[in-house]
Amino acid sequence: xxxxxxxxxxxxxxxxxxxxxxxxxxxxxxxxxxxxxxxxxxxxxxxxxxxxxxxxxxxxxxxxxxxxxxxxxxxxxxxxxxxxxxxxxxxxxxxxxxxxxxxxxxxxxxxxxxxxxxxxxxxxxxxxxxxxxxxxxxxxxxxxxxxxxxxxxxxxxxxxxxxxxxxxxxxxxxxxxxxxxxxxxxxxxxxxxxxxxxxxxxxxxxxxxxxxxxxxxxxxxxxxxxxxxxxxxxxxxxxxxxxxxxxxxxxxxxxxxxxxxxxxxxxxxxxxxxxxxxxxxxxxxxxxxxxxxxxxxxxxxxxxxxxxxxxxxxxxxxxxxxxxxxxxxxxxxxxxxxxxxxxxxxxxxxxxxxxxxxxxxxxxxxxxxxxxxxxxxxxxxxxxxxxxxxxxxxxxxxxxxxxxxxxxxxxxxxxxxxxxxxxxx
Numbered sequence: 001x002x003x004x005x006x007x008x009x010x011x012x013x014x015x016x017x018x019x020x021x022x023x024x025x026x027x028x029x030x031x032x033x034x035x036x037x038x039x040x041x042x043x044x045x046x047x048x049x050x051x052x053x054x055x056x057x058x059x060x061x062x063x064x065x066x067x068x069x070x071x072x073x074x075x076x077x078x079x080x081x082x083x084x085x086x087x088x089x090x091x092x093x094x095x096x097x098x099x100x101x102x103x104x105x106x107x108x109x110x111x112x113x114x115x116x117x118x119x120x121x122x123x124x125x126x127x128x129x130x131x132x133x134x135x136x137x138x139x140x141x142x143x144x145x146x147x148x149x150x151x152x153x154x155x156x157x158x159x160x161x162x163x164x165x166x167x168x169x170x171x172x173x174x175x176x177x178x179x180x181x182x183x184x185x186x187x188x189x190x191x192x193x194x195x196x197x198x199x200x201x202x203x204x205x206x207x208x209x210x211x212x213x214x215x216x217x218x219x220x221x222x223x224x225x226x227x228x229x230x231x232x233x234x235x236x237x238x239x240x241x242x243x244x245x246x247x248x249x250x251x252x253x254x255x256x257x258x259x260x261x262x263x264x265x266x267x268x269x270x271x272x273x274x275x276x277x278x279x280x281x282x283x284x285x286x287x288x289x290x291x292x293x294x295x296x297x298x299x300x301x302x303x304x305x306x307x308x309x310x311x312x313x314x315x316x317x318x319x320x321x322x323x324x325x326x327x328x329x330x331x332x333x334x335x336x337x338x339x340x341x342x343x344x345x346x347x348x349x350x351x352x353x354x355x356x357x358x359x360x361x362x363x364x365x366x367x368x369x370x371x372x373x374x375x376x377x378x379x380x381x382x383x384x385x386x387x388x389x390x391x392x393x394x395x396x397x398x399x400x401x402x403x404x405x406x407x408x409x410x411x412x413x414x415x416x417x418x419x420x421x422x423x424x425x
Contacts (some may be wrong), residue, residue: 031148048077056083057099071206080084086112095192111195121199123284125150128295130196132156133188137181139165147190155303159293167363175341184222211252216243219269226378229294229398233391234269242266259316268395271315278318280311287317291329294384295377298340298347326389335387335395343376349414358417366411371406 018083049057049072054357060083071077082411086108089096096103114121123237124130131151140163143151169177187201201221203213212218216234223230234240243266251263257276264271273289283289289312291305302308309329316325338355350372355360360366364373383399386392 008294010401046078047072048074054082055088055100067206074207074209085115087415093179093193098234107198107200109191109193109195110199111191111193113199114195120284123288124197124199126154126287127285128154128156128287130154130188131190133185134190134196135163135188137169137177137185138189139163142164143190144194146194147196150196155287156293156295156385158303159296159300164194164408169366187222191215199312210254210256214268214275215247216240216268216270223269226398227381228271228385228396229382230385230389233386233389233394235391236393239266239268239390240298243268266319267315272312280314285312291333292336292384294336294388296379298379299384305421319333332387336384339383339400339403342407343380346372346407346410347376349410352423353417356421356423358421358423368410368417371410371413375403375410379406 047069049068051060052173057068071083084102087104087106088102089105091098091103093103093105095105095109097106098284104299110121110124111227131147132154135143135151135157138160139152140148152161164182169181172180184196185251188197190196202218204218216231220231222228222259235244250265251259254263259271259275261278264277267277271277273286274283287302289308290302291309291312292299293302313325313329350359350368353368359368364370379399379402382394383403386395386399
């Protein structure tokens with residue numbers, strides 16, 4: 001073979017080899033891309049705002065670097081939601097303040113969130129976390145006609161629409177209540193623009209972490225203590241024990257709406273009451289799956305309680321069978337009615353004193369007022385919550401037992417008052 005032909009053959013071999021290498025690398029790249037498709041991006045490792053020239057970002061990197069760092073790793077920033085989108089308003093917007101030549105809301109209202117999260121806000125507006133939470137402390141007399149109508153359309157508002165300021169808040173006064181009752185109940189406070197509530201009470205700024213909103217420690221901020229000890233009850237319940245011992249391995253960043261037992265083998269507060277789980281859709285109405293008004297002194301079934309019960313049981317069905325669920329609901333209904341009987345007994349004891357004017361009409365003005373209140377507000381509620389959330393120690397020693405003890409004390413106090421007045425016990 002002459003030299004030119006050898007050179008041509010050598011060149012053909014090189015070209016074919018190069019094409020083969022390119023094809024192999026291309027196939028490998030395609031496999032790699034397909035293999036990674038749908039894999040969640042760990043936003044904690046991504047600074048979305050790195051290199052941003054936005055004036056808000058560049059200035060606040062110096063002024064408030066913490067919140068910029070949190071927001072730069074958030075899903076909101078990844079979705080290209082700017083600081084202005086939530087904070088900037090017109091000069092005449094209610095509550096607007098001038099800031100560096102702009103007008104802003106220091107704390108964006110629910111109206112801002114509603115721009116993108118319309119369904120979530122609509123669900124929240126129908127919930128106990130909305131106006132009923134605020135009215136429970138502040139009363140309803142300062143609500144505008146629009147807000148009053150909104151309040152009365154909510155199940156808790158229709159249950160007791162004409163509410164005055166909470167007697168304990170009135171007793172403790174403005175030096176205490178901003179750090180106490182009002183702190184938690186501000187979750188449903190009206191804003192200057194007449195939108196209602198504070199989404200950031202559950203979705204803490206500025207990271208807006210799914211994990212944070214889903215973990216029970218977030219609910220623990222308010223649902224703790226003697227009148228609504230849901231955090232303590234959850235911790236001793238089978239669900240809480242599973243969370244404490246296995247929760248580190250759960251899929252906290254799973255996409256919202258279609259969570260499964262593979263993501264959460266046991267529930268948190270959010271999963272039972274709000275999350276889209278199995279066949280059950282997501283809701284921001286925390287009463288949507290509840291059967292009773294458990295907060296009341298004498299509990300009643302909620303409007304549409306059958307539908308609500310069906311919604312909650314759909315969540316239960318993801319892990320439990322029909323027999324277990326039916327038995328739990330029958331037993332818990334019975335326990336709730338038993339607490340109602342005891343609380344009604346306390347009402348029947350005190351009623352003659354009230355009718356005869358033997359009790360001071362001013363709230364919490366004498367010891368019997370506190371005893372009468374503690375019976376239902378602390379021990380009655382705790383017994384009911386402990387029953388439904390399966391916390392036996394709270395049902396018993398923090399609930400039913402002190403309720404019985406307080407009922408005995410109340411009987412003695414009523415007898416003494418009647419004897420002092422010369423009335424027949």
